[in-house]
Each structure stands twice: as C-alpha cells, then as structure tokens.
Amino acid sequence: MNEMTRLMARIAKVISDKPSAFVTRVAVDGVDGAGKTVFADALGRALSASGRTVIRVSVDGFHNPRSVRYRRGRFSAEGFYLDSYDYCGLKTAVLEPLSPGGSGQWTQALFDHRSDSPITSAPQQAVAGAILLFDGIFAQRPELRGYWDITVFLDVRFDRSIARMRQRDGGPADRFTHLNWRYCQGQKHYIRACAPFSRATMVVDNNDVLSPFILHRAEPRRRLIRLFNRTSVR
Numbered sequence: 001m002n003e004m005t006r007l008m009a010r011i012a013k014v015i016s017d018k019p020s021a022f023v024t025r026v027a028v029d030g031v032d033g034a035g036k037t038v039f040a041d042a043l044g045r046a047l048s049a050s051g052r053t054v055i056r057v058s059v060d061g062f063h064n065p066r067s068v069r070y071r072r073g074r075f076s077a078e079g080f081y082l083d084s085y086d087y088c089g090l091k092t093a094v095l096e097p098l099s100p101g102g103s104g105q106w107t108q109a110l111f112d113h114r115s116d117s118p119i120t121s122a123p124q125q126a127v128a129g130a131i132l133l134f135d136g137i138f139a140q141r142p143e144l145r146g147y148w149d150i151t152v153f154l155d156v157r158f159d160r161s162i163a164r165m166r167q168r169d170g171g172p173a174d175r176f177t178h179l180n181w182r183y184c185q186g187q188k189h190y191i192r193a194c195a196p197f198s199r200a201t202m203v204v205d206n207n208d209v210l211s212p213f214i215l216h217r218a219e220p221r222r223r224l225i226r227l228f229n230r231t232s233v234r
Contacts, residue, residue: 036137
C-alpha cells in the first residue's frame with residue numbers, strides 16, 4: 001500500500017466515523033491547481049470501496065457566466081474571488097437539499113463555463129448515509145463554511161500550483177503574468193480573509209501528489225507565513 005492509498009484510507013475512516021442523521025458533507029479545499037479534483041476522486045474511490053454511497057460535486061459546475069466573472073476586469077483579483085461562482089445556485093441545487101432537513105434532491109451542475117451556457121441536469125435523490133464529496137476553491141468562505149461537516153485543505157506552494165495549472169489548462173508558467181497575478185492574489189485574499197488553514201478539519205500537504213501527508217495542527221500557521229514570504233506576487 002503506497003502513501004496516497006494509506007492516507008485515503010485514513011481520511012475515509014474519519015469521514016465514515018462522523019455521525020450524521022442524513023448526508024455527511026465533505027469539502028476538499030485548496031488553491032487552484034492544488035490537486036483537489038484528483039484528491040477528491042481518489043477519496044471517493046476509497047469511500048465507495050468501504051461500501052459508502054458517494055455524491056461527487058465540483059464547484060466547476062457552478063461558474064457564473066463570463067460577463068459576471070470578468071465584470072471587474074479580466075485580470076481583477078477581486079473579481080476572481082467575488083464573481084467566479086454562483087454560490088446561490090450551489091446552495092439551492094446541492095447544499096441545502098443535502099443538509100439536515102433538506103429534501104435530498106440534488107443537481108450535479110448548473111453551468112458549463114467552457115461554452116458559457118446553462119446546463120439542464122436531472123435532479124437526483126440522495127439516500128440516507130450518503131457522503132457528499134465536494135471539491136473547489138474558496139470552499140470555506142462565509143457563504144459556504146456552515147454547510148460542511150468535514151473540510152480538508154490541500155496545502156500546495158503557488159509555484160507548484162501554477163505549474164499544474166499550466167499542464168492542465170495550457171496557461172502561462174510565469175507567476176508574474178497578469179493572469180496568474182489574478183489567481184494568486186485572489187486566493188491570497190481568501191487565505192487572509194477566511195483562514196482556511198485553521199478552519200479546516202485537516203490540512204494535507206499535497207505538493208507531491210504521490211505522497212500527500214497530513215500536517216500537524218500547529219504546522220499550517222508556519223506554512224502560511226512561509227507562503228506569503230516565499231511566493232509573494234507583486
């Protein structure tokens with residue numbers, strides 16, 4: 001059993017042991033390019049292997065239209081943080097139905113950002129004991145944090161996350177470009193304003209996707225200080 005498999009089994013046990021009257025709601029948070037989707041998919045497989053029903057949802061299915069995302073400017077860091085996603089739609093389609101007292105009827109996605117058009121998805125019915133496994137940036141912002149039973153924050157250096165975004169999306173490699181400045185500054189604002197390191201149930205070092213590991217609870221604060229000192233984008 002390799003490091004990643006062991007870690008997934010460990011986190012899956014933490015999630016499975018969490019008491020829940022309906023659906024256990026788990027968020028995988030982290031900066032863009034931290035590896036959230038890959039991590040959440042692997043965690044979902046570990047949970048499914050243990051016999052749990054997994055509901056996989058990504059924030060990528062809840063983008064705002066391009067006209068809203070870029071209304072403050074194509075390279076606005078403030079716009080990246082404030083305007084990227086339709087949180088009202090996410091709450092209505094997923095989070096409220098899967099919360100205690102909710103209907104259990106959830107919808108996978110509402111918007112395709114590549115075609116810049118709405119998606120019509122058939123509602124699905126959750127079963128009691130299911131696990132919502134959500135991945136997305138800004139998952140612990142005030143509008144969302146009250147919905148999660150467990151949060152996992154992936155700690156990744158910005159130089160590493162930018163390299164991954166370039167491989168994934170074909171973006172620029174230089175973190176000082178206007179586009180990467182937008183991403184980095186928007187996410188630094190989130191880290192300052194929302195303290196995702198300290199709020200998370202656990203923080204995972206995911207700089208090496210093949211060997212992630214859980215940080216000690218005191219470590220994220222030191223990591224945060226180094227993050228701003230080492231990867232500052234001007």
